[in-house]
Amino acid sequence: MLNLKTISKIFSDFLTGVPTVYESENQLSRLIRLNMEMNRKLWNLEDSARMTELGSEHVAKPKQEIDKNNQIRNNLISKMDIEITKQMGISSGPQEQLYSESPGMIIDRLSILFIKLSVIRSLLLVIEEKDLLEEYTEKENMILNQIEHIGNFLNSYFTKLAHKEVFFEIMQPVKIYNDDRIRKYIKALA
Secondary structure, three states, rough: OOOHHHHHHHHHHHOOOOOOHHHHHHHHHHHHHHHHHHHHHHHHHHHHHHHHOOOHHHHHHHHHHHHHHHHHHHHHHHHHHHHHHHHHHOOOOOHHHHEEEHHHHHHHHHHHHHHHHHHHHHHHHHOHHHHHHHHHHHHHHOOOOOOOHHHHHHHHHHHHHHOOOOOOOOOOOOOOOOOHHHHHHHHHHH
8 A cells, every 4th residue: 555655765766866667666656756756847947937137038938837837747646646546446425524635635745845855955965054054954854744744644544545434536626827818818807
């Protein structure tokens, strides 16, 4: 059964550059890796978009890419949820057993935390100021704590899903900012 340990291994392998061999992975592991790759790409695009000193044209290009890649990310979250539903045989249940956040959304959040952790750890290797080093060591500990708490919740969630104690619905993202046909109406509203 999928759990934090398995997911953490996928994330760690990606972040440390362990070669990806999709053929030997199951579909869910492959989707988790692709989600991590997309989040890393979005992280880098966001960093680029923050370089305002390079001018508005420079900022605009990454922003356009962020929109496109966020759509891909949302599609990957849905695909992870579909695969989890297939693997675990999940079906609907009473409304009081519905979890509004899906496993794919939680895995996505964990991947962002792992990226943030890897960036903080890289910074800790080069920070020279003692007070800044202490601050970022504290941030590292906060991220580790968040990963542990969210991971423990996810493990519990998977157990409850397996025992049919809870269920989730696959939410289809409704995006409007990627629809060029609607842009003129958005401008009119502004």
